[in-house]
Each structure stands twice: as structure tokens, then as C-alpha cells.
Amino acid sequence: MTKLTDMTLEQLEDFKAGLEADLELAKGNRVKLDLTRGKPAADQLDLSAPMDHILSGDYRAADGTDVRNYGGLRGLPEARQLGAELMDCAPEQVVCWGNSSLTLMYLTVDTALRFGLWQGERAWNRHAAPKLLAPVPGYDRHFTLTESLDIELVNVTMTDQGPDMDQVEALVRDDASVKGIWCVPKYSNPTGCIYSDEVVERMARLPELAAADDFLVLWDNAYAVHDLEFPPARLAPLMTLAGEAGTADHVVMFGSTSKITYAGAGLGFVAATETVLTTLEQRLGTFSIGPDKVNQLRHVAFLADRLEEHMAAHARLIKPKFDAVEAALREELGPLDVARWTTPKGGYFVSLDTRPGLAGKVAALAAEAGLSLTPPGATFPYGRDPDDRNLRIAPTFASVDDVAVAMQILVLCVKLASAEQELEQRQKR
Ligand SMILES: Cc1ncc(COP(=O)(O)O)c(C=O)c1O
Known part of the structure; x- marks a missing residue:
């Protein structure tokens, strides 16, 4: 894949047309996916189920x-x-x-x-x-x-x-x-x-x-x-x-x-x-x-005495979700050079920066295809991202399969918004 900025006008127009067609297909799938929820999934909560009866009537x-x-x-x-x-x-x-x-x-x-x-x-x-x-x-x-x-x-x-x-x-x-x-x-x-x-x-x-x-x-x-x-x-x-x-x-x-x-x-x-x-x-x-x-x-x-073991069990459940996020970003956005993102070694989130001015656009496109993203601007005081570029990805709550599908929609929307912007910018030059 060529870098977006290195594409000829013709390549860029073809690329955009292909993405528009892909987005229409994605819309037809009528999915309902959500990457907004920074909370543990049910299988993570289940890890603590033994806590319920642990006191066995001994309250001292x-x-x-x-x-x-x-x-x-x-x-x-x-x-x-x-x-x-x-x-x-x-x-x-x-x-x-x-x-x-x-x-x-x-x-x-x-x-x-x-x-x-x-x-x-x-x-x-x-x-x-x-x-x-x-x-x-x-x-x-x-x-x-x-x-x-x-x-x-x-x-x-x-x-x-x-x-x-x-x-x-x-x-x-x-x-x-x-x-x-x-x-x-x-x-x-x-x-x-x-x-x-x-x-x-x-x-x-x-x-x-x-x-x-x-x-x-x-x-x-x-x-x-x-x-x-x-x-x-x-x-x-x-x-x-x-x-x-x-x-x-x-x-x-x-x-x-x-x-x-x-x-x-x-x-x-x-x-x-x-x-x-x-x-x-x-x-x-x-x-x-x-x-x-x-x-x-x-x-x-x-x-x-078992905190680390317990947290390792959480990690086994959620690491594949973070890996799915990273793989989609790296494979689909990396070669185009249209975004920056973090690859955290822990916590609950991945931060994605689009090209300036595109976070709102990406979230709107994603919503059309059935994917909810944390409202752009939410990661800034007063809801104002001065560059309109930051998106927060929260992969823990969805299943691994849903994260993978959601990420395909997200990267598609980032690519399409970037291609549209690149074309507009070239027309203005
Ligand atoms: C940085 C940070 N602090 C605090 C909280 C909430 O913590 P608590 O559930 O202890 O109120 C969250 C939840 O997402 C968080 O991300």
C-alpha cells in the first residue's frame, strides 16, 4: 500500500471510491458495535465470583x-x-x-x-x-x-x-x-x-x-x-x-x-x-x-497473596482484544501513514490520533456503519479537542470477535475520511 500523500490523483480517487463501496457494504451488515465502554467484560467479572461466599459466615x-x-x-x-x-x-x-x-x-x-x-x-x-x-x-x-x-x-x-x-x-x-x-x-x-x-x-x-x-x-x-x-x-x-x-x-x-x-x-x-x-x-x-x-x-x-495471579487472569482475557486493535491499526493504517496510535502494555484504552480535523468525521462515519465511538472531544476539557483528532478506543467490554469487526469498520472510516480530506486539500492547492 502506498502512503496516502504519495498517491497520484487517480490512485487517490480510485482508493476513495473503493472505500465508499466498502462502507456501503459495511452498512448493509447492520451491526451494532461499541468501542466506548471502558469497563470489564462479564468473563472478567466472573473471575471474582469466588469472593461471594469466601467469608462463610465469619465476619471477624x-x-x-x-x-x-x-x-x-x-x-x-x-x-x-x-x-x-x-x-x-x-x-x-x-x-x-x-x-x-x-x-x-x-x-x-x-x-x-x-x-x-x-x-x-x-x-x-x-x-x-x-x-x-x-x-x-x-x-x-x-x-x-x-x-x-x-x-x-x-x-x-x-x-x-x-x-x-x-x-x-x-x-x-x-x-x-x-x-x-x-x-x-x-x-x-x-x-x-x-x-x-x-x-x-x-x-x-x-x-x-x-x-x-x-x-x-x-x-x-x-x-x-x-x-x-x-x-x-x-x-x-x-x-x-x-x-x-x-x-x-x-x-x-x-x-x-x-x-x-x-x-x-x-x-x-x-x-x-x-x-x-x-x-x-x-x-x-x-x-x-x-x-x-x-x-x-x-x-x-x-x-x-494472589493479586498478581488474578491480574494475569484478567490479562489473558483482554490482551487478545488489545492485540486485535493493534493489528488492525498497524496493518490497515500503518502503510498509509494517516494516523498515530498508542500500544499500551496495560490499562483499558488505546488512543488514536487521526489527521487533524477528522475525529468528528470518523466518528460520524462509524456511527452510520453501526459502530459507536467515544464522542470526539471527550478526552479534552470542555469536550473541545483543539485539533479534532483524538479518538479513545476501549476494547475490553466487547468480545474479541466484535473488537475485530469493530476495528475493520474504524480503520475503514479513518481511511475514507483521510482520503476525502487529502483530495479536498489537493483541490485547494
Ligand atoms: C483514570 C481513571 N480513574 C478512575 C476511574 C474510575 O474509578 P472508580 O471506579 O474507582 O471510581 C476510571 C474509570 O474508567 C479511570 O479510567
Whole structure:
């Protein structure tokens, strides 16, 4: 296959006509496929079925607590230990509460905004227009959460080593209204990159460098153990580095078992220093008398000593889906040189960049052929992708066969949109 830009006008017109015919055929198949859902498939959820009866009527935690009762706002010690393993910090730094890290992120940002996390005067709403940095493309729910609290989001370029730290440091250094940064440090949503040691080290020093005295690194380690290859890739330990840099009070880390056990019935974790945890505990205490410790105990009983084995079982189920995505992109788009994409070694997503101006067009063409894609722009604050080029592919929920068919439609749409654009551009020249 010739590169698209190297095709003669005649070749390009033939190529486009062929693709249009293929798209008509695809439409005739009347499929209904979906690559939007970043959630575990049923066979992944089934891996955790033995958890249901694991307690066998024994509701005592290691310290004798009857987990069926109220209390223990910070969570069971053994559940906090599990959170510490996931987030790479000390168990005393962890609170295990609720079934969702996103809830704990909301609690943290809302508390930082309205009350301050450090039991003093420092609250973000002292400033008229507090801002958070958003490495893009990024996780849409971080953006929705932030926007809902009227905190402005500022785009930062994402590299394959993590956020562009030169840009980040320049933004925080002189502007005290920049209050923090969202990070998904391992298998980032959606690019799948892992922050390099240098990025993590610079992130640990960032609160010291920032003009704001209430700066926060929001470290959402949602995919800490979600490896597709073993031995797993490692991430530098932010909390330890922040401790060494004297910035640990300005780091809050998040994790959960949503994509380890049950996405709707897992455990949420937040980790921070004692000062910050005390503040968060006070706030939790205003609306909770304690978390679901039965769920905590059964998670610990199920996952203790077998977390890696369990994650390897997930990987066996989902790696073929990621391989199908990669194969279609490489074989169909590679030779044409019309797109860039990521090949993550873990996590839940693949990020695809079309030629500028084509993401919306590709999604519309795909919808005509029965394939739903995450709405273009969703990976950017305010739903605005300035280049209209990023598409997030979420292959885990569909079957391997459906992923393969969906990818054939997707690459067809990328090729057609690219050919149309190339022709239009040549006509204008
Ligand atoms: C980066 C990231 N953080 C958090 C979540 C949601 O986590 P939880 O289920 O713990 O609220 C997701 C889910 O897709 C995610 O991709």
C-alpha cells in the first residue's frame, strides 16, 4: 500500500471510491458495535465470583472487629494494607472507603476548594478563579468533576513519558491560581503511557516550585496493577519521593479495585499524609458512619497473596482484544501513514490520533456503519479537542470477535475520511 500523500490523483480517487463501496457494504451488515465502554467484560467479572461466599459466615476482621457493624471510618487495617500495595505507600497513609475512587477524588477536590486540606486558612476558593492542570488527552470524568466545581481546566501536552514537565513547571511557577494537576501515572487514560522516573521525580518537587502554597498533585493510579505483560512495568514511588522532597502534604493518591474485582462493587482508596487524612476523615464523618467493611474483608480474603495471579487472569482475557486493535491499526493504517496510535502494555484504552480535523468525521462515519465511538472531544476539557483528532478506543467490554469487526469498520472510516480530506486539500492547492 502506498502512503496516502504519495498517491497520484487517480490512485487517490480510485482508493476513495473503493472505500465508499466498502462502507456501503459495511452498512448493509447492520451491526451494532461499541468501542466506548471502558469497563470489564462479564468473563472478567466472573473471575471474582469466588469472593461471594469466601467469608462463610465469619465476619471477624484480624483485630476481632465485627465487620457487619458501624464504625472504622478509615477502613479495616487489612484493606488499608491492600490499598498501600496498590498505591505504593504506607498502610497508615491509606483510607479505604466506598466503592469508587472517583467519589474520593470529588471529596478531595471539593474539600481543597471549600475548606482546605491542611486545617488552616489555605482553601482554593480564596482565589477568584482557581485552576487545575489537565494533561491531554485525559480522563473525561476528571474534567466533568472539575468543571462541576467551577474550577477552570488548563490543557497540558501529554508525551509518551507523561505530562510535558517543562510546560507544567512554567505554568505553576508564577501563577498562584494554578492549584494542582490531574495525573493518571500508569497506563494513562487514554494514551496508556507510564510516567517516567524523571517525570515522577519532577512531579514530587512540583508543590515546592509552585507559586500556590496549596498546590496538589492528584495522583489517580486507577491502573496500578492492570498489566498486560509480566513481569509488570514499574512506576516510581511518588509518595516516597515527595517525602524526600518535603512535599508529601501536597500529594493525594487514589486507587480502587473497580477493574480488579467488580466495577460496581469494589473498594475505593485514597492515600495522603496524616494532616490531609485527618481533614478527609472529618469530612467523611459528616455523611458516613463507616464504610462497607464486609466488602473490604471479602476483598482481602480473596486477593491476599494472589493479586498478581488474578491480574494475569484478567490479562489473558483482554490482551487478545488489545492485540486485535493493534493489528488492525498497524496493518490497515500503518502503510498509509494517516494516523498515530498508542500500544499500551496495560490499562483499558488505546488512543488514536487521526489527521487533524477528522475525529468528528470518523466518528460520524462509524456511527452510520453501526459502530459507536467515544464522542470526539471527550478526552479534552470542555469536550473541545483543539485539533479534532483524538479518538479513545476501549476494547475490553466487547468480545474479541466484535473488537475485530469493530476495528475493520474504524480503520475503514479513518481511511475514507483521510482520503476525502487529502483530495479536498489537493483541490485547494
Ligand atoms: C483514570 C481513571 N480513574 C478512575 C476511574 C474510575 O474509578 P472508580 O471506579 O474507582 O471510581 C476510571 C474509570 O474508567 C479511570 O479510567
